[in-house]
Each structure stands twice: as structure tokens, then as C-alpha cells.
Amino acid sequence: HAPECIHRLVELGVAFDRHQHQLALTLEAAHSRHRVVHATDTTGRAVVTTLTERVLEQPNIKIISPAFALDLWIDAETQRCQGMSLIHDQTIYWVKARAVVLATGGGGQVFAHTTNPAVSTGDGVAIAWRAGALLRDLEFFQFHPTALNQPGAPRFLISEAVRGEGAYLIDSQGRRFVFDYDERGELAPRDVVSRAIFNHLQQLRQQPGSNGKKVWLDLRSIPPEKVRYRFPNIIQVCQQWGIDILNEPIPVTPAAHYWMGG
Structure with a gap:
């Protein structure tokens, strides 16, 4: 159903x-054909922003934000879920619902190391577990091989499309x-490249005089005009942390990315 989903997003304005x-x-990575649609290098932002705008246009959808979900509201007699408890404006609310997603x-x-925002602390899975839901495959985390590895910087995702366009991973x-x-x-x-980075650094640390602390992603093999067109956000974020990606490689590290279980 991917083509229909993509066309629906286009119709919605992405x-x-x-x-x-x-x-x-x-x-x-691991693709045999060019098959990934994109909006420069902020595709996720483009999708989420557009969908948010469409949601806010709907008169039948009420948004409670910011809010912090506490627990599912379980009926003591039937043990069925009947809503949610949450904190909003420093007050606890119990929101009743016929269905909870x-x-x-x-x-x-x-x-x-993680590409996730600071709020990604697993609270949702804990809420489900406390309510009696079956959890499975929690050990399966996907690691992205190339997150920015600069002191003080967040582990900003350096898109896999950068390697797809011809960037190299290099050691010291x-x-x-x-x-x-x-x-x-x-x-x-991704798992193969992440393990390769981890194992290679382990080997380098055992060799006297070798720099086994970092690897780098080198975009200098890609024409500069293509980098500017395709990856403007990566250029901007790296510049904030003192890295000119047109003239020097980016220090990167594998980082926890998608949680496959739940």
C-alpha cells in the first residue's frame, strides 16, 4: 500500500x-533501487508539520497539549480500558473514551547514544505493561550507524541518504x-554498518598508537552543489557545532534509533 500512502500524503500537502x-x-542502505521519497533532508519534519496542520483544521478533533500521559484508566469491575489519566497545566485529568490508541x-x-529526543524514555511501553498488556521483542533496537558524535552536541541523525549519495565512512x-x-x-x-564501526573501533583500541575513539563520514566525494541542495539542514546543524561538511568529514557514532519491539 506504500504508493497509495505516498499519494495521500501528497494530496494532504506534503x-x-x-x-x-x-x-x-x-x-x-540495503536497497537495490532508488526508492526513497524525500523533502530535502527534513522529510520527517515535512510530513509531521503537514499532518499537524490538517489535524488542527478538523473541528471534531480536540488537542490537549502539552500533556503527560500517566496511566490507562481501567474499570475495576470489567477490567476494560475506559480512558486515560494525564497531567495538563499541573492538574491530573481523567479523560473517558470508548477507545484508546x-x-x-x-x-x-x-x-x-540515541537519535531520539530527550522525552523518549519508554513511558508508553511502561503504561501498557502496568495495564496488563503483553510486551514482546523489547531487546530489538535498531541502531543507526551515523549520528553526529561531537562533544556537547545532541546525537543528531546524519541521514542514510548521505551514504546513498556517495559519502564514505573512514577511520583515523x-x-x-x-x-x-x-x-x-x-x-x-544499518545493523551491519553499526557493528562494523563498533568492531573496528574495538580493534583499533588494541593497536598501539591507533586512534580508536571515532570514525568519520566524509561527504567530500559528493559535488558541493549537490550537498547544498540535498542536505541543507545537515550543513546548518554541523556548522553550529564547528564542522564544515563541504571541507571536512563529520565525526559519527552508531546510536539507538528505532525500537522494533513493544
Whole structure:
């Protein structure tokens, strides 16, 4: 159903990039074809902003924000869910509902490195567990191989599309080391590339005189005008942390990204 979903987003107003009036497609790791639509390098923001605008236009949808969900409201006699308790404006409210959809969010803050925002602390999963829901596959976390690894900076996601457009992963010697671990190199699946980085740094730390603290993502093989067109947000964020991606590589680290279980 992906094509219908994409066309529905276009109808709702999401401004995906286009090439000669067709949706522009890019390549990401483990893909055999260019198949990813994008809105420069802030695709998620473009989708969420547009959907938020459409929701706010609906007179039958009430938004309570900001709010902090506390617990599902379980009927003591029937043990059925009848709503939700939450904090809003420093007051606890009990909101009754015929149906509750619990969209739990992530739990990346369990890990030292995560692309998730600070609020992704697993509260939604805990709420479900307290209410008696069956949890499964919680150990399955997807790690993204390339999050910004600069002192003081958040672990900002350096999009996989950067490698899809031709960026290299290099170690302190400037070697494209991922090919030592998989013939697909930087375009191997995320778990393979993440493990390659982790294992390579472990090996370097055992070699006297080697810098086993960091690896870098090098965009200098991509034409500068293409980098400026495709990745303006990455350019801007890296500049804030003193990195000129057109002239120097970006220090990166694997970071907890998607929580596959729940």
C-alpha cells in the first residue's frame, strides 16, 4: 500500500522533492533501487508539520497539549480500558473514551547514544505493561550507524541518504574500513554498518598508537552543489557545532534509533 500512502500524503500537502515533475527518489542502505521519497533532508519534519496542520483544521478533533500521559484508566469491575489519566497545566485529568490508541513512542534514552529526543524514555511501553498488556521483542533496537558524535552536541541523525549519495565512512587513517566487514561497504544494512564501526573501533583500541575513539563520514566525494541542495539542514546543524561538511568529514557514532519491539 506504500504508493497509495505516498499519494495521500501528497494530496494532504506534503511537498516532497521532485525531478522533472516526478517524485525524486534517493538510495539508502540495503536497497537495490532508488526508492526513497524525500523533502530535502527534513522529510520527517515535512510530513509531521503537514499532518499537524490538517489535524488542527478538523473541528471534531480536540488537542490537549502539552500533556503527560500517566496511566490507562481501567474499570475495576470489567477490567476494560475506559480512558486515560494525564497531567495538563499541573492538574491530573481523567479523560473517558470508548477507545484508546496508545502510540507509545521510543525508549532510546536507555542507551548512551540515541537519535531520539530527550522525552523518549519508554513511558508508553511502561503504561501498557502496568495495564496488563503483553510486551514482546523489547531487546530489538535498531541502531543507526551515523549520528553526529561531537562533544556537547545532541546525537543528531546524519541521514542514510548521505551514504546513498556517495559519502564514505573512514577511520583515523582515512581508510574506508566497512568493506573489511561487508562487500556492500557503506551501503550494507544499518545493523551491519553499526557493528562494523563498533568492531573496528574495538580493534583499533588494541593497536598501539591507533586512534580508536571515532570514525568519520566524509561527504567530500559528493559535488558541493549537490550537498547544498540535498542536505541543507545537515550543513546548518554541523556548522553550529564547528564542522564544515563541504571541507571536512563529520565525526559519527552508531546510536539507538528505532525500537522494533513493544
